[in-house]
Amino acid sequence: MIDLSFFHKLDRLSLIINKRITSNYTGERSSAYTGKGLLFKDYIIYTPGDDFRSIDWKVFARSDKLFVKRYEEERNLTVHIVIDLSASMGFGKNTTKAEYASMLGLGFAYMAMKNNEKFVIGTFSDKLELFKPKKGRQQLVNILDRLNQKKPTGVSNFEQSLFAYKKLINTKAYVVIISDFLYDVNQIKSALYRFKHHDVRLIQVLDPLEKNLEIEGDFKLRDLETNEQMRTYISPSLRKTYLSQLSDHNAAIKKACDEVGAKFFPISTETNVFDVFYQALQDPHLHR
Secondary structure (H helix, E strand, O other): OOOHHHHHHHHHHHHHHHHHHHHHHOOEEEEEEOOOOOOOOEEEEOOOOOOOHOOHHHHHHHHOOOOEEEEOEOOOOEEEEEEEEEOOHHHOOOHHHHHHHHHHHHHHHHHHHHOOOEEEEEEOOEEEOOOOOOOOHHHHHHHHHHHHOEEEEEEEEHHHHHHHHHHHOOOOOOEEEOOOOOOOHHHHHHHHHHOOOOOOEEEEEEOHHHHOOOOOOEEEEEOOOOEEEEEEOOOOOHHHHHHHHHHHHHHHHHHHHHHHEEEEEEOOOOHHHHHHHHHHHOOOHHHO
């Protein structure tokens, strides 16, 4: 349960975060989006659908790979925050992943509100739900109430939910997707490519037990989404295999993010939420 005192903590956070970071998150700031005839920003790998006129043929001659130039464009932002509230996000001993993800989502919405940006918060499990863009603190309070009422439930439909959300974005946007991202990497990659022309942050929220698996012995495990159960013995060898597979999974997500210029932040629910904001907002892509 998130209460209004969380907003007071966010008020204090806005005074602590470096002014250079917050000043680059304002309604009239230069946002890091693709434009025409403007300042060069960076390169992304060419994919079908990109404007072939933006290919840098000099880079191709050196690397034998197709890269597209991206430019910076001045425009107002709409901040989109998409939160996974499928049943698996209900996992957690003290703070569930869903509660933590909701606090993060509210924090990003608050940052947008403080700087006069429009924001949208969407949630998904088996279906997508969202709040329309508005400005003002009352909208934030309404979202807090709605998130407190929603319980993590249902089987996640990650790829289709993100596809549906992308159709709702009509202008360049700052997109924050908060989930445990324990999905097939191909689904994540497919969804990411739909958002490749936007400024995207993926924030992976895992419980410390999921992140470290510091247990040993006989356990009965239950899938929170399908309710299927299995009994297993967690040995040091199994833990090592699990951690290796999780590391490979996250490395694949980061690689997919790198290909489209997105950023990936894997965190634990033990991490102070304000540290996450600070880390995400001081990303060099937000600096001028």
